[in-house]
Amino acid sequence: MKYVRMPIEIESPEEYGYDKIKNNLSESSIADQTLRTLGLQIPTDIVLLYNEHRGSTRLRELIVADSGLSKDDVLITSGAAGALFIISTSQLTRDDHLVVVRPNYATNIETPKAIGCEITYVDLSFELGFTIDLSFIESVIKAGTKIVSVTCPHNPTGAVMSRDTLNSLVALTKARGCLLLVDETYRDIHYGEQLPIAAQLGDHVISVASLSKSYGIPGIRCGWVITQNKDLQEQFLAAKEQINISGSVIDEWIAEQVLEKREIILGQTIQEMKIxxxxVATWIGKEDLLEWVRPVGGVVCFPKMRTEPPGGTAKFYERLLLQHATYVGPGHWFEMPDMFFRLGFGWPSREQLKAGMDAISRALRA
Structure with a gap:
């Protein structure tokens, strides 16, 4: 495999320097939490041993609580990124074919690129509300197609497929003999009906998620992969054991405490994210230089400039950062034109969000 650094990481705010950014609207999660804000104190008697290789039993039970799935269907990984890496490297070779939506979270595309498999992109259209074209997916699946990969809620747009679309994808991939990978990292933050964990719907379906985005704790690196397929789980476990054997007992302890209070935490989070x-909706409604597809889940959106800004898009991003100390995620982070940008409304304070949106309006003009 040949690795190439991803633009979204090269240009990330932590690489550029948080001290240079006043209004950070580029982040894709809610605000980062602390042990204090979570009401936690790590016990001093936690034994720092090799943890259960699949992840702690209690944590896996909590992840699939009330879903009809079993703890044995869950493998704890180093974030959702770790889960996606394990899936791609264990299932794809240079001889395989991947069908994947675009734009997308970079790892869903870049790891398969590094493997060298054939890739067909399902390009989501702004004009069609970033909805998935099922007929196109059906037309490009072929004998060598190993995985169809989608995200829901979608990053960077916040679009959410309907239950009928999800059911159709499950049925289509089952009939054509390929795996369906659903990146559900934002599933727990929703502004309408919540879809089920996709892995519930078939033993060829793989769900991936983490605590990073919806819970604001990316620093504990806790994600998971869910599938009812026992053979797949053994392969995923073998990959994990060769990468890092097991997860951190401290990380998984924190994750357990957070998920024990999931309903309280998410209730407060969703209420705030609706505000x-x-x-954002009020601002874009008044901003005649932007248009968008309103998100149905998650904490990001993907506005589009109606016209080329003065000096072009590069000058816009330069003005926004250097003159207004405001940062957003340009379209090229997602292999899209820079007339689009990802705006994260969950990470900054309300005051920073408003100041950042005002700064965008000014930078769009001069």
Missing amino acids: RLDM
């Missing part, structure tokens, strides 16, 4: 989303 933030309305703030």
